[in-house]
Structures are given as C-alpha cells and as structure tokens.
Amino acid sequence: MPSIFQPKPISPMAIPILSLVFFFLISFSTPSAADNDTLTVYEVLEEYDFPVGILPKGVLGYELDSSTGKFSAYLNGSCTFSIDSYELKYQSTITGVIAKDKISSLSGIKVKVLFLWLSIVKVTRVDDELEFSVGIASADFEVINFEESPTCGCGFDCVSLKGRKIKPSNLVSSS
Numbered sequence: 295m296p297s298i299f300q301p302k303p304i305s306p307m308a309i310p311i312l313s314l315v316f317f318f319l320i321s322f323s324t325p326s327a328a329d330n331d332t333l334t335v336y337e338v339l340e341e342y343d344f345p346v347g348i349l350p351k352g353v354l355g356y357e358l359d360s361s362t363g364k365f366s367a368y369l370n371g372s373c374t375f376s377i378d379s380y381e382l383k384y385q386s387t388i389t390g391v392i393a394k395d396k397i398s399s400l401s402g403i404k405v406k407v408l409f410l411w412l413s414i415v416k417v418t419r420v421d422d423e424l425e426f427s428v429g430i431a432s433a434d435f436e437v438i439n440f441e442e443s444p445t446c447g448c449g450f451d452c453v454s455l456k457g458r459k460i461k462p463s464n465l466v467s468s469s
Contacts, residue, residue, distance in 0.1 A: 335367050343395050343419055347440030363391045373446035381406040395419040
C-alpha cells in the first residue's frame, strides 16, 4: 500500500541553498565568544582601559559576555606571589563584571593585609591611578606599576626573588 507521506526528491539546486541557510543559522546562533578567540585576556583588559599587570602571566583562557561585561578568567591552579609588602593570591578562576575603567563584583583575588586575607572586590581606574577596594577600605596605586604582569610564585623578580617595589599613591582610605 503506498504511503501518503513519501518524501519528494530534493532537487540538486536545493542542496547548496539549504547548506547556505544552515551555515547562517549556525553562525548567528553561536554566542559572541568567537570575538574573544581572537584577543587574549590581556588585550581585552587594555580595551577596557586596564593595564595587563592586574592579572598574572599564564592565564589559560577566559569567557566574556560583552553585552553584560560578566567575565571569567582561568589560571592553571591558584597563584600566590609577593610585591613589596603585599602578598596576593589568585584563585584558579577569577570572575567579575568589567566596564570601561571599572571591574566590579570581583571574586578570586585576595590580598594579605597584616595577618588577614581580604578579597579585592572592585578595581577602578581614575586617570593614571588604580583604586583597589576590599569593601571597607581601598588603596590607590599608579597605573605604571601594572604595565607588566607578575609571575606566579615570584612576582616581578623571578631571578633574584628580591621583588619589585610598587609606588602607592594613597595606601589605605575608607570607602
């Protein structure tokens, strides 16, 4: 008994057209992360007016939703190093929301102050200074201090392990 639902043969002209339609549907339905594949995380920081040195060397990858600014950066494990009298600890995943001259809702970066580890929750750039906020207090540093990315384990001076001095503008201020 013949079926009423037998498919009609596809004409040879329909195959390239269907392939083209399929290609465009796939292209437009994928997330905009394709743009991120061409830039490093350090180049993205610079696009938002931040110096590369706020992240250590060796970031393996990142995700960025350019419509909201939500991001995640991935390191190969946690990373600790000292700069001057500051000890910094980066978790393997760093998240936050980035906009021009401002990173907020930051998690995954801590600084040791005296004997306490405090989370850096916001970084703001004002002219040639970066303000790092731990919520109840903040410290300002000149942008020039962050032109180079530190190396996990030894910071800026991996040969002699002396460390590099950073020049604070205003060590601690209340928010």
